[in-house]
Amino acid sequence: MLTLPSVHPFLMTILTDTSSETNQPALVPHDAWETIVEEAITQRVAPLLLCWLSHPTDQHEIPLQLLNALKQQVVQHTAWHLLLVIELRDILATCEQQGIASVPIRGPMLAEQLYGDGSTRQMDDLDFLVHREDLSALKDIFQHLGYANHEHRHGFLETFSYSLEFVHPNHGFLVEPHWTLAYPPFIGTADLEPVWTRTRRQQWAGINTWTLSNEDLLLHLCLHLHHKGRQAPLLWFYELHTVIQRQGSTLDWNILMQQAQLMEQTQAVYDVLTIVTETFHSPVPEVVANQFAGHVRDDSSPSSLMVCNQILTRSSLNGREEFVLLCSLESLHQQFQYLYALLFPSARFMTRRYGASTRMGLIGSYITRFFHIGAEGLRCAVAWIGTIVATRPSSSIRR
Numbered sequence: 181m182l183t184l185p186s187v188h189p190f191l192m193t194i195l196t197d198t199s200s201e202t203n204q205p206a207l208v209p210h211d212a213w214e215t216i217v218e219e220a221i222t223q224r225v226a227p228l229l230l231c232w233l234s235h236p237t238d239q240h241e242i243p244l245q246l247l248n249a250l251k252q253q254v255v256q257h258t259a260w261h262l263l264l265v266i267e268l269r270d271i272l273a274t275c276e277q278q279g280i281a282s283v284p285i286r287g288p289m290l291a292e293q294l295y296g297d298g299s300t301r302q303m304d305d306l307d308f309l310v311h312r313e314d315l316s317a318l319k320d321i322f323q324h325l326g327y328a329n330h331e332h333r334h335g336f337l338e339t340f341s342y343s344l345e346f347v348h349p350n351h352g353f354l355v356e357p358h359w360t361l362a363y364p365p366f367i368g369t370a371d372l373e374p375v376w377t378r379t380r381r382q383q384w385a386g387i388n389t390w391t392l393s394n395e396d397l398l399l400h401l402c403l404h405l406h407h408k409g410r411q412a413p414l415l416w417f418y419e420l421h422t423v424i425q426r427q428g429s430t431l432d433w434n435i436l437m438q439q440a441q442l443m444e445q446t447q448a449v450y451d452v453l454t455i456v457t458e459t460f461h462s463p464v465p466e467v468v469a470n471q472f473a474g475h476v477r478d479d480s481s482p483s484s485l486m487v488c489n490q491i492l493t494r495s496s497l498n499g500r501e502e503f504v505l506l507c508s509l510e511s512l513h514q515q516f517q518y519l520y521a522l523l524f525p526s527a528r529f530m531t532r533r534y535g536a537s538t539r540m541g542l543i544g545s546y547i548t549r550f551f552h553i554g555a556e557g558l559r560c561a562v563a564w565i566g567t568i569v570a571t572r573p574s575s576s577i578r579r
Contacts, residue, residue, distance in 0.1 A: 182406060182451050182495045184459055185414050187219045188212065194232045195225065195418050196460050217246045223414035224302040226253040254299050261298030263351065264288050268306050269385045271355065274321055283309040283379055283390040285358065285400055292384065294422055302415065305354040312359040312369050315344060322346040327355065330532060332525035340505065340518050342367050347532065361400040362443050363407040365488065365505040371442045394427045395435040402452040403445060409495030420452070421460035433468045446475045447489045490567040491560065499553065503560035523550055
């Protein structure tokens with residue numbers, strides 16, 4: 181089950197109720213500040229903590245060296261954000277010139293929508309949505325821009341994943357063109373037509389680009405958070421709450437519900453909305469929550485899909501998506517091809533992924549990867565069997 185990261189109560193208080201003067205956090209003991217700052221940086225909420233501490237009514241006395249560490253984090257975030265904005269702007273402009281529709285998702289666009297600046301949201305890479313039929317043209321664009329293609333083996337991502345991956349030649353960050361808003365094993369694109377229909381034009385960073393509707397943005401944030409599971413930082417939960425809080429009164433919840441059902445993602449969206457509602461008191465209408473709960477209870481999917489959903493909701497399992505995708509492939513040939521590429525990627529991928537610079541280092545990386553994936557696969561197999569047993573209808577004995 182998806183859970184929030186465990187952090188100091190002070191951090192949760194300033195994120196869940198920053199506006200109430202009658203419910204201010206208790207004074208923090210001097211020796212607790214180091215833990216708070218470390219957790220704030222890890223959970224990507226350091227800028228939010230610094231903003232709160234900068235408020236004129238704040239009476240908390242944080243040690244100077246820790247305050248400077250927070251400020252340094254914000255400076256680094258700002259510089260990195262500017263780099264990503266420039267790069268994303270160039271990519272989107274190039275796609276526009278080539279007649280390729282591209283929609284930024286998360287990243288600098290979300291930072292602009294939520295905060296109005298780039299110092300608050302920490303980002304690692306760039307993501308945007310494209311049509312799957314444009315992937316060949318996109319590969320040519322990124323090759324022209326000097327990016328390196330990053331995948332296990334040739335054609336692996338396009339066949340088995342949800343996005344391509346390109347590595348910036350100088351700064352090493354990833355750019356990922358997605359062709360779906362969902363994640364494995366749900367990598368089809370037929371259900372994306374309504375999403376594309378709802379996109380709209382918007383001015384951003386001096387260019388005219390496409391953007392997701394508020395409903396589809398909310399859906400994707402839920403799915404992305406669910407996809408990352410226990411690796412999701414606290415910031416992402418807070419941002420999802422912020423989107424609901426700001427857009428909730430104008431959201432068409434029926435669109436969200438219908439799109440989630442179309443993409444077979446009702447369970448995932450329900451789980452995420454439940455946790456942000458319980459933690460942040462996000463204004464999800466009760467009737468909407470009840471509708472999601474009802475659809476989850478009444479799900480008439482095949483038993484195999486029900487088991488897949490149960491495995492995917494267990495955020496404590498690394499590799500859960502890879503395992504479920506392997507089991508969902510239709511033929512043994514596809515399963516073997518997928519498993520072989522997963523266990524034994526190309527030397528180029530391994531060198532870039534693990535930094536192995538010698539032949540022995542490369543061999544060691546292969547051995548480590550094999551045993552790591554094998555161990556995770558065993559854990560998922562045990563969870564799979566346990567889920568099958570738990571979801572099997574109980575038989576009644578007549579006497």
